Amino acid sequence: MSLASHLDELRKKHGDIEREIDEALLHPSVDDLEIVNLKRRKLALKDEIEKLAGSPTTH
Template sequence: MSLSSHVEELKKRHATLSEQVEEMQRAPGSSDAEIAELKKQKLRLKEEISRLEAAE
């Protein structure tokens, strides 16, 4: 897998997590801990994307 396709895959996963966070925030009874974990995953992906794009 090339670096650019790997970055694109990470961006897709980041977008999916964003959608999940938004859905959970709108849903009553969603766990704050689950939302926080998804946000942490998003941040890790964003940092990885930034790191890889800087290496290109």
């Protein structure tokens, strides 16, 4: 897998998790721990994307 296609796949997963988080926040029955875990996965993907893309972390 090329670097570009790997980055595209990571960005897709990042967007999927973002949508999962948005959906979970709309339902009060969702466990807060589940939301925290989703946010951690999303952040880990963001860090990996930035590392592979050679971009410095801005936040």
